[in-house]
Amino acid sequence: MYTAPVEDIVFALTAVSGLGEAMRTGESGDLTLDLLDAILTEAGRFASEEMAPLAAVGDRQGATAQNGVVTTPEGWRDLYAAWIDGGWNALTGPADFGGQGLPVALSAAVFEIWNGASMAFALGPMLTVGAVEAIAAHGSDTMKRIYLxxxxxxxxxxxxxxxxxxxxxxxxxxxxxxxxxxDGSYRIFGTKIYITYGEHDFTDNIVHLVLARLPDAPAGVKGISLFLVPKFLVQEDGSLGPRNDVKCHALEHKLGIHGSPTCTMIYGDGTGETGEAGAIGWVVGEENKGLACMFTMMNNARLHVGTQGVGVAEAAYQKALAYARERRQGRATRLGQGEAAPQGMSPIVEHPDVARTLLTMKALTGAARAITFACGHAIDRAHGEDEAQRTWSDRAHLLTPIAKAFGTDVGVDVASLGIQVHGGMGFIEETGAAQLLRDARIAPIYEGTNGIQAIDLVLRKLPLAGGTAMGSYVTELATVVEAVRGANHPGFGRTAEALTEALADLVAATDFLLAALAGKDSETALAGATPYLRLAGLAAGAVYLAKGALADPAREDRMALARFMAENLLGETAALKSRVTNGAASLAAARIVLA
Amino acid sequence: MYTAPVEDIVFALTAVSGLGEAMRTGESGDLTLDLLDAILTEAGRFASEEMAPLAAVGDRQGATAQNGVVTTPEGWRDLYAAWIDGGWNALTGPADFGGQGLPVALSAAVFEIWNGASMAFALGPMLTVGAVEAIAAHGSDTMKRIYLxxxxxxxxxxxxxxxxxxxxxxxxxxxxxxxxxxDGSYRIFGTKIYITYGEHDFTDNIVHLVLARLPDAPAGVKGISLFLVPKFLVQEDGSLGPRNDVKCHALEHKLGIHGSPTCTMIYGDGTGETGEAGAIGWVVGEENKGLACMFTMMNNARLHVGTQGVGVAEAAYQKALAYARERRQGRATRLGQGEAAPQGMSPIVEHPDVARTLLTMKALTGAARAITFACGHAIDRAHGEDEAQRTWSDRAHLLTPIAKAFGTDVGVDVASLGIQVHGGMGFIEETGAAQLLRDARIAPIYEGTNGIQAIDLVLRKLPLAGGTAMGSYVTELATVVEAVRGANHPGFGRTAEALTEALADLVAATDFLLAALAGKDSETALAGATPYLRLAGLAAGAVYLAKGALADPAREDRMALARFMAENLLGETAALKSRVTNGAASLAAARIVLA
Incomplete structure (x- = not known):
C-alpha cells in the first residue's frame, strides 16, 4: 500500500526546487517549513488512509454510465465528500474565493501524493484546479462570483x-x-470526446469549459473561444435551475484509470430543460481568444500531469521494493563484497540485477520529482513583469514540457520495471503492479502528447530570451556540478565528471537545435525533439539528485543514489545527443520505409 | 488487422539467419525456397483470416473456469480444430510420429506469425511443442508410442x-x-501455479509434464524429476480411461493474454476417478534428472517466447503505421527537404517525431526477428558431436537468452510506442493497441525472467568454448561490417562506423565480464548482466539489418532502415558498455538505499 514519501518530498521542495531559498528570503509569503511539513504529512495521511484503499476497487468496478447518468466506483462518492470536507480541494485556489493560495510547487507536491494513492481519483480535482485558474484569470466578475x-x-x-x-x-x-x-450568453452545439469527469455523481453541478467556434470567427486557432457551460444553470439566488442541454453520451473503455469517467459529451442535441436547443454558456475572456485562456489551464495542468508520472512511479517503486524484500529466491551472489551470502534463499532485493532495477526506479522517480517541483517553483516566481520575474517565467515555460513529458515517461518506465521485479506476480491483477502501468500509460498521451511537448520545447521554448533560456538553465545546473566537484566527497565517486559530460551533451544538442532553427531547418530540429527532451530531463534530474545530496552530505543514501544515477543512467545522454545532432539525415532517408 | 510480413520473414530467414546458405549447401534436408515460401504464405493466410479476427474476443471474454471446467473464448475451440485440421500443429514434430520435422528456424518464423495474430492462442500450441520435444528426447518408447x-x-x-x-x-x-x-509409475501430490493451458476445452486429453521430488531425492535441483501426468489415463487400446487426480483449482486474473487460461493445478487431492489419491504419472528420462529434461523443453521454449515479442511488435507496428497514415493532424514540417508541405492537415506519419517512433519500432522488430531466426538456425545446426556442430551448439546456447530477453523487451517497448502513435485512441481498448502491450508484458517475465536470461548469458554462456563463444560471434558479425564498409554505398551513410563502434563496445563489455568471472567477482559480473544482454541484442540486431540490406542493395528501404538503426539507435551501446564496465561500484554503494 502506498505511503506518501513525505520526507523525500519536503526535502526535494526545500533543498532542491528553490522553494526553501524563497522561504528564507520571504519570497513565498508566510509559508513556513512547519506549515509545509504539516500540510504534506496530513495529505500523506489522507492519501494513504482514505484514497489508496479505494484505488483497486476503482480499477475493478470502473465508472459506469446508464442513460447519461454516471456512477463512480463504490466508496468514491464518500471519498470525494471527505476530500472536500478536509479542505483539500481548496489548497491552491485564490484566497478571495476561499482558497489557501498555496504555491504551485506545493500543489505539485500534494498532487504527486494524490496521484500515488489514486491517479484516477485525483484526476478530477486536478481538472477543477485548471478550471479555477482559467476563470480566475480570464472570467468576468459575475462569473467569478457565481462559480469560483x-x-x-x-x-x-x-x-x-x-x-x-x-x-x-x-x-x-x-x-x-x-x-x-x-443576452450576451451563447448556445453551444457539438460533440467533445475524451472528457475526463465530464459526468459523475460527486457533485450537484459540473462546470464545463468548452472550446468552440463562433460563426464569424477566423479560421484556425485564432477563431477559437472558450465558454463556460454549467451542467445545471445557476439561478440568481445561487440555487440550481434547469438542466442545460449537455449530456454524457457514453464512457470510453480504457486501458487504465478506470475509476475516472472519460466521457463523450454532446452539447445542444435538444435534451436539456432550458426550453431551447443548444447548451447555454458564457464566454471566458474575449471571443476568439480561447486558446490563450486554455493555455492558462493547460500549463499548470501539464505540470500536474507530470506529477501523475512521479506519483505512480513512487507507488510502483514502493510496491516493488516491498515485494523484493519479502520474496526469497536463489542465493544472492555477494562475492564482490568479500562476504559469503548466508545459506538458503535470499530476498531478491539482494540480487544485483534486482537491485539495479529498483535503484533505477528510485533514481528516475527522484529526478522527475525534482523537475516537477522546480517547474512549480518557477511558475510561483513568474508573476509580474520585472526582469527577474521574466526570467522565472522563461524558466517555467522551459521546464513545463520537460516536467510533463519526462515525468510521465518515467511513470510508464518505472511502472513497467515494477511489474518486472514482481516476476509472475506482476502480471496478476490482484497484485496491483499492473494497474499502475495501465494507469500511468495515459499520462504521456493526454494534455498534449509527449511528442507535442518535445515540439513545444524545441520550437517555442528554446527561442525564449533570445535563445538563452536553456543556456542560462545549464549555467545554473553547472554551479551545482562545480559544488559536487568541490565537495570532493568519496561518496560521489565519478558523479561530477558524469554530470559535466551530461551537461556538455545538453549544451551541444541545444546549440545544434538553435542553429537548425536559425537556419529555418525545422525538419531537422523536429526530428531531434523527443531525444532532446529526454536528454534535458535526464541531465537536469541527475543534477537535482546531486544538489539534494550536497545539501545534506550526512545522508549517505541520497549521495549514493545521486552517484548511481550519474554513473549508471547518464551514459544515455551521449546517445541522445547523437540522435539530435546526427540522427535527422538517416531519419529523413528512412521515410521511404513508411511510404 | 495483422497481416503476416511474409516477405520480410522469408528474407530474414534466407538472407540473414544462415538458413539460406544451409539450403544451398544441402544442410537443411529437402527444404526448398518454394516450400518455405509456401508454408509461410499459407501460415500467414491462416493467421490473418482465422486467428487474428478472434484475438479481440479472446481478450474481452477471456477463459473462464467453473468447478474445474475451463471454457475458452467464443470461437476459439473451432479455431483450434481448424488449426489441427490444417496440420499446423504437426509442422515441427518428429516425422516418426506424424510431424513434418521442419527446421527450428522455420518454427520460429511461423510462431512469430501465430503470435502476431494472437499470442494468447498460440501459447497453447507452443507449450505442446515443448512437451513433444521433451518426450521425444527423454521419454521411453512406450511413452512415445502412447503420447507423441x-x-x-x-x-x-x-x-x-x-x-x-x-x-x-x-x-x-x-x-x-x-x-x-x-508398477513403475508414480503418484504426484502438490500444487503448481501459473500453468498455461493447464485446463481447457480444446482437446479430450491434456498431457502435463510436471517437476516433482521423490522422497529419497537429493536436496536442491539435483533431486528434481520430470513426470508425465495425463488428465485422463490412457487405456491399452488408446482410448481414454479414468480421470486422473489432477484438476484446475482456479484461473489467474491477468493483465493480458486473457484468452489463455493460466491455471493453479492441484495434483493428488483425491478427486480423480482412479480409485486412489495422487495423480498417476510416469517419469520422463531418469529419476532426479528432471532439470535436464526440462531444459530440453525450456531452450526452444525460450526462443519461442522471443518470437512472441517479435510477433506482437510486428502487429503493433502495423497497427500504428496504418493509423499514422490515416490520421491527419497539423501540417507537417518538411522545410528541410526543400519542399513546401501541402495545405491542410498532414497524415501524422509525415511528422518527423511520429516517423522517428515508427522507424524505431520497425528497426527494433526487424533486429529482434533476425536474432530469433539466427538462434533457431543455430539450434538446427547443433545436432551431433563434431567440432562444427559443437560451435553451432555454443552459438545456440549463446543466442537463446538474447533471443528471449531482447525479443520480449522489444515486444513491450514497441507495443508501448504503438500506443503512443495512436494518441488518445491508443488508450481506448477497442483500438487494440493497448491489448498488444498487455499481452506482450508477460513475455519478459515467464520462461525465465529477462533478468534470469541475462544471468544465464553472463554466468553460463560467456564461459562456453573457453570463453570464446561471444568473441567468435563478434568476429563473424564483424565480417558483415567490413562488407558494409567495402560496399561503400552512400545509402549506408555512417552505418559501418556505427556498427564498428557498437561491436567494439560489445567486445569491451565481454572482456570486462570475462575478467570479472575469471577473478571470481560474480557480483560485478551480475551487476552488468542486463545492460550487457541489451548491448549484445542491439549490436547483433543492427548488424543483421545491415546484412539483409547488403544481400539486396536494390531495396533502398532495407538499407535506409539499417542505416536508421545504426545512426539513431546504436548510440545506446556506449552507455550500456559503460553500465557494465563502470556501473557496479555505484550500484554496490547504493544498496543502502534499498536496505
Missing part, C-alpha cells in the same frame, strides 16, 4: 472540453459551434 | 508444470512430491 467559490471548495467540479474526433493535437480543426444569444 | 502422435497432431495438448508459490526462478525450492507405485 463552489469550484474552489470542490462543491462543484470543473472539466476541460477540447478534443473532438478530428481535432486532437491540432485544435485548429475543431468544429463545435457557438451562437450568440441576445 | 497425439501431441504432434494436436489431438492432445501438452503443458509445463514448474512453478510453485515458493519456487519460481529458483526451482530448488520446489516441494511437489512424487511417490513410487509398484
Amino acid at each position: 467559490e463552489k469550484l474552489v471548495s470542490g462543491a462543484w467540479m470543473g472539466t476541460m472540453n477540447l478534443t473532438e474526433p478530428q481535432a486532437g493535437s491540432d485544435l485548429s480543426a475543431l468544429t463545435t459551434r457557438a451562437e450568440r444569444r441576445d | 502422435e497425439k501431441l504432434v497432431s494436436g489431438a492432445w495438448m501438452g503443458t509445463m508444470n514448474l512453478t510453485e508459490p515458493q519456487a519460481g526462478s529458483d526451482l530448488s525450492a520446489l516441494t511437489t512430491r512424487a511417490e513410487r507405485r509398484d
Whole structure:
C-alpha cells in the first residue's frame, strides 16, 4: 500500500526546487517549513488512509454510465465528500474565493501524493484546479462570483472540453459551434470526446469549459473561444435551475484509470430543460481568444500531469521494493563484497540485477520529482513583469514540457520495471503492479502528447530570451556540478565528471537545435525533439539528485543514489545527443520505409 | 488487422539467419525456397483470416473456469480444430510420429506469425511443442508410442508444470512430491501455479509434464524429476480411461493474454476417478534428472517466447503505421527537404517525431526477428558431436537468452510506442493497441525472467568454448561490417562506423565480464548482466539489418532502415558498455538505499 514519501518530498521542495531559498528570503509569503511539513504529512495521511484503499476497487468496478447518468466506483462518492470536507480541494485556489493560495510547487507536491494513492481519483480535482485558474484569470466578475467559490471548495467540479474526433493535437480543426444569444450568453452545439469527469455523481453541478467556434470567427486557432457551460444553470439566488442541454453520451473503455469517467459529451442535441436547443454558456475572456485562456489551464495542468508520472512511479517503486524484500529466491551472489551470502534463499532485493532495477526506479522517480517541483517553483516566481520575474517565467515555460513529458515517461518506465521485479506476480491483477502501468500509460498521451511537448520545447521554448533560456538553465545546473566537484566527497565517486559530460551533451544538442532553427531547418530540429527532451530531463534530474545530496552530505543514501544515477543512467545522454545532432539525415532517408 | 510480413520473414530467414546458405549447401534436408515460401504464405493466410479476427474476443471474454471446467473464448475451440485440421500443429514434430520435422528456424518464423495474430492462442500450441520435444528426447518408447502422435497432431495438448508459490526462478525450492507405485509409475501430490493451458476445452486429453521430488531425492535441483501426468489415463487400446487426480483449482486474473487460461493445478487431492489419491504419472528420462529434461523443453521454449515479442511488435507496428497514415493532424514540417508541405492537415506519419517512433519500432522488430531466426538456425545446426556442430551448439546456447530477453523487451517497448502513435485512441481498448502491450508484458517475465536470461548469458554462456563463444560471434558479425564498409554505398551513410563502434563496445563489455568471472567477482559480473544482454541484442540486431540490406542493395528501404538503426539507435551501446564496465561500484554503494 502506498505511503506518501513525505520526507523525500519536503526535502526535494526545500533543498532542491528553490522553494526553501524563497522561504528564507520571504519570497513565498508566510509559508513556513512547519506549515509545509504539516500540510504534506496530513495529505500523506489522507492519501494513504482514505484514497489508496479505494484505488483497486476503482480499477475493478470502473465508472459506469446508464442513460447519461454516471456512477463512480463504490466508496468514491464518500471519498470525494471527505476530500472536500478536509479542505483539500481548496489548497491552491485564490484566497478571495476561499482558497489557501498555496504555491504551485506545493500543489505539485500534494498532487504527486494524490496521484500515488489514486491517479484516477485525483484526476478530477486536478481538472477543477485548471478550471479555477482559467476563470480566475480570464472570467468576468459575475462569473467569478457565481462559480469560483463552489469550484474552489470542490462543491462543484470543473472539466476541460477540447478534443473532438478530428481535432486532437491540432485544435485548429475543431468544429463545435457557438451562437450568440441576445443576452450576451451563447448556445453551444457539438460533440467533445475524451472528457475526463465530464459526468459523475460527486457533485450537484459540473462546470464545463468548452472550446468552440463562433460563426464569424477566423479560421484556425485564432477563431477559437472558450465558454463556460454549467451542467445545471445557476439561478440568481445561487440555487440550481434547469438542466442545460449537455449530456454524457457514453464512457470510453480504457486501458487504465478506470475509476475516472472519460466521457463523450454532446452539447445542444435538444435534451436539456432550458426550453431551447443548444447548451447555454458564457464566454471566458474575449471571443476568439480561447486558446490563450486554455493555455492558462493547460500549463499548470501539464505540470500536474507530470506529477501523475512521479506519483505512480513512487507507488510502483514502493510496491516493488516491498515485494523484493519479502520474496526469497536463489542465493544472492555477494562475492564482490568479500562476504559469503548466508545459506538458503535470499530476498531478491539482494540480487544485483534486482537491485539495479529498483535503484533505477528510485533514481528516475527522484529526478522527475525534482523537475516537477522546480517547474512549480518557477511558475510561483513568474508573476509580474520585472526582469527577474521574466526570467522565472522563461524558466517555467522551459521546464513545463520537460516536467510533463519526462515525468510521465518515467511513470510508464518505472511502472513497467515494477511489474518486472514482481516476476509472475506482476502480471496478476490482484497484485496491483499492473494497474499502475495501465494507469500511468495515459499520462504521456493526454494534455498534449509527449511528442507535442518535445515540439513545444524545441520550437517555442528554446527561442525564449533570445535563445538563452536553456543556456542560462545549464549555467545554473553547472554551479551545482562545480559544488559536487568541490565537495570532493568519496561518496560521489565519478558523479561530477558524469554530470559535466551530461551537461556538455545538453549544451551541444541545444546549440545544434538553435542553429537548425536559425537556419529555418525545422525538419531537422523536429526530428531531434523527443531525444532532446529526454536528454534535458535526464541531465537536469541527475543534477537535482546531486544538489539534494550536497545539501545534506550526512545522508549517505541520497549521495549514493545521486552517484548511481550519474554513473549508471547518464551514459544515455551521449546517445541522445547523437540522435539530435546526427540522427535527422538517416531519419529523413528512412521515410521511404513508411511510404 | 495483422497481416503476416511474409516477405520480410522469408528474407530474414534466407538472407540473414544462415538458413539460406544451409539450403544451398544441402544442410537443411529437402527444404526448398518454394516450400518455405509456401508454408509461410499459407501460415500467414491462416493467421490473418482465422486467428487474428478472434484475438479481440479472446481478450474481452477471456477463459473462464467453473468447478474445474475451463471454457475458452467464443470461437476459439473451432479455431483450434481448424488449426489441427490444417496440420499446423504437426509442422515441427518428429516425422516418426506424424510431424513434418521442419527446421527450428522455420518454427520460429511461423510462431512469430501465430503470435502476431494472437499470442494468447498460440501459447497453447507452443507449450505442446515443448512437451513433444521433451518426450521425444527423454521419454521411453512406450511413452512415445502412447503420447507423441497425439501431441504432434494436436489431438492432445501438452503443458509445463514448474512453478510453485515458493519456487519460481529458483526451482530448488520446489516441494511437489512424487511417490513410487509398484508398477513403475508414480503418484504426484502438490500444487503448481501459473500453468498455461493447464485446463481447457480444446482437446479430450491434456498431457502435463510436471517437476516433482521423490522422497529419497537429493536436496536442491539435483533431486528434481520430470513426470508425465495425463488428465485422463490412457487405456491399452488408446482410448481414454479414468480421470486422473489432477484438476484446475482456479484461473489467474491477468493483465493480458486473457484468452489463455493460466491455471493453479492441484495434483493428488483425491478427486480423480482412479480409485486412489495422487495423480498417476510416469517419469520422463531418469529419476532426479528432471532439470535436464526440462531444459530440453525450456531452450526452444525460450526462443519461442522471443518470437512472441517479435510477433506482437510486428502487429503493433502495423497497427500504428496504418493509423499514422490515416490520421491527419497539423501540417507537417518538411522545410528541410526543400519542399513546401501541402495545405491542410498532414497524415501524422509525415511528422518527423511520429516517423522517428515508427522507424524505431520497425528497426527494433526487424533486429529482434533476425536474432530469433539466427538462434533457431543455430539450434538446427547443433545436432551431433563434431567440432562444427559443437560451435553451432555454443552459438545456440549463446543466442537463446538474447533471443528471449531482447525479443520480449522489444515486444513491450514497441507495443508501448504503438500506443503512443495512436494518441488518445491508443488508450481506448477497442483500438487494440493497448491489448498488444498487455499481452506482450508477460513475455519478459515467464520462461525465465529477462533478468534470469541475462544471468544465464553472463554466468553460463560467456564461459562456453573457453570463453570464446561471444568473441567468435563478434568476429563473424564483424565480417558483415567490413562488407558494409567495402560496399561503400552512400545509402549506408555512417552505418559501418556505427556498427564498428557498437561491436567494439560489445567486445569491451565481454572482456570486462570475462575478467570479472575469471577473478571470481560474480557480483560485478551480475551487476552488468542486463545492460550487457541489451548491448549484445542491439549490436547483433543492427548488424543483421545491415546484412539483409547488403544481400539486396536494390531495396533502398532495407538499407535506409539499417542505416536508421545504426545512426539513431546504436548510440545506446556506449552507455550500456559503460553500465557494465563502470556501473557496479555505484550500484554496490547504493544498496543502502534499498536496505
